[in-house]
Amino acid sequence: MAVTINDIAKAAGVSRTTVSRVLNDSGYVKKETREKILKSIQQLNYTPSAIARSLSTNKTNTIGVIIPEINNSFFGEIIKGISQVADEHNLNLILFNTDDSKAKELKALKLLKEQRIQGIMITLTYPEDGVNSEYLNTLKNLDIPVVLIDGHVECSNFSGVFIDHSKGAYDGTIALIKEGHKKIAIITGSINSRPAKNRLNGYKKALAANNIPINEEYIFYGDYKHENAYEITKKILDMKDRPTAIFAMSNMMVLGCMKALYEENIVVPDDMAIIGFDKIEALNIIGMNISFINGPTIEMGRTGMKLLIDNLKNKKETRELKRITLLPELVLKGSEKYIGKNKV
Template sequence: MRVNIYDVARRAQVSSATVSRVLNGSPHVKETTKRRVMHAINALDYTPNALARKLSTGRTWNIGFLIPDVENPFFSQLLRGVTNTADESGYNIFLYGTDDNVAKEHRFFDVVRTERLAGILVIPVDAGNEKTCEWLCTLEAEHVPVVLIDRSLKNGRFDGVFSEDFRGAMDAVECLLREGHRRIATIRGPESSRPGNERWMGYLAALAKWNIPQDMRYVAQGDFHRERAYAAMHGLMEQDDPPTAIFAANNMTSLGCLRYFHEHGMRLGVDVSLIGFDEIEMLHYSGTALSVVDRDIYRMGQDAMHLLIRRIQERAENADDVCGRQEIFLPTNLVLRGSEKWTGV
């Protein structure tokens, strides 16, 4: 069995990050610790080869993390999971924001080559963009592993960590149906993203299961940003027979809905109902009890980083022996706090 850096760390009773620092000749390691690590390397007959030589191609211990919206707290929580895991293994994280702009995304891919990054974590802007797939395939061919998070790509198969968006959305809408709602609106996510489409399909599946006809008066197109959601709420709520409940496709969409309700004096769980997707921590401090489809975002970041590190090590230690693609799907959990209720008729 091939010995890896984690085996050395266990033998030396240190972290894998410490082993990485010793291999890189870092001056910030005690001499006694360094001797213990080197003894473990010799005892296990570990050959650091490519890893010790900056991954054989002169690459660094730097990881690129591409996110579409730096203001969204979902990505902040994801980043915590990524960075904490990276720290444990001696990697550095370089964050790049695209503002959901494909051109910015493609410029980042060019930077990957310039900066000699060891690997990249990517949340794609557009699931159907062929150029994005071409870029990522090229980078992998050049031995830069790629792991997708939250959003997949239609035209390429890459490692990734995702959530069960369809099931989460279906659970939320079925909950509203059980509360007696029949006019349930949704503000969709962008059609170019996997979460947007999966949550839309979950909404439709719940209505179909309960034999509720789809009514496009209760469907608004959003973009996962609060401003678009707030504007959409005017159209949804200021019509004849407005919806009694809203399923918001993400946390920022929920904030746009809440702004509208606040400005119009509408009480959650009394005048109108709302279930969002993903927690919004700031609401806990304001006393707003919002029911949500929750998921372990921190773990998503951890799992993605662990998967990327494994790919980097596989390529560095034996580029011809890389196991097949892996996709991890994390479950969702419906957390009810009362905003799903409704006392109207």
């Protein structure tokens, strides 16, 4: 039979209210009485119920995390950073994966509200109707701290941690240009998302800075998924004036590109150069040296969690809005080279 607060009170010879004060660290309790209660708790091997505690305090020691792609290592590393800081502050995490679905995101928000969580960290999907969308209104009405982890927000009153996507794409395109590439294809992410727009702008700025005309035929609009990138790469390989390099705007799209190149016996970088956005650990393991733009993902998670904890310490009216932008890093591994048969 489970041990209850009443059992602790009886063993310690105190009231149930006094035991509750000790368990919730609320209200004054004499030192000797507190020690007697703690000893009884230890002897009876009592474990307090998180559910019961949430009912009495109207909150839990839990943070909600909502991401769009749990199978993407980009978000896996962000969660790792979040978890590291959460552990340091004895906070628990509830994780939701939305598969880029606004309906699933809205459902997750409503479920988290029912769980009496302390705060939310979220990578938003791409709201076509802007800040008036139902789930953004739901987010605002939760009345708890919210921290954005990258993603798409045209305007909001939420703190967040972001990557400088424009700089990352600019640096990656410049790396290809320095190798001698002028025919550079880009496969964007979902173009209604801010990261995709900023990455495309970075690509265009790099071309303009080097007096290379922007060829709209080399701009392909993807969706961050490998399936779409696979089909687009097939089209690129069939072009009469074929590009000498492909810049894929996500790690998952790089996988789609590589699959298509492999099927057509295209060797990287001899026949086609390629560079991606975000690293793919699996490619490193099997020795495929693909150059990429590395977002500081673990640091994003840690920084975002620290922002949330800062907000938890302050009342709503005194919470400070903070937007932190982290710089990505260009990692060149040879796939950006302009050599051999790709000089068409």
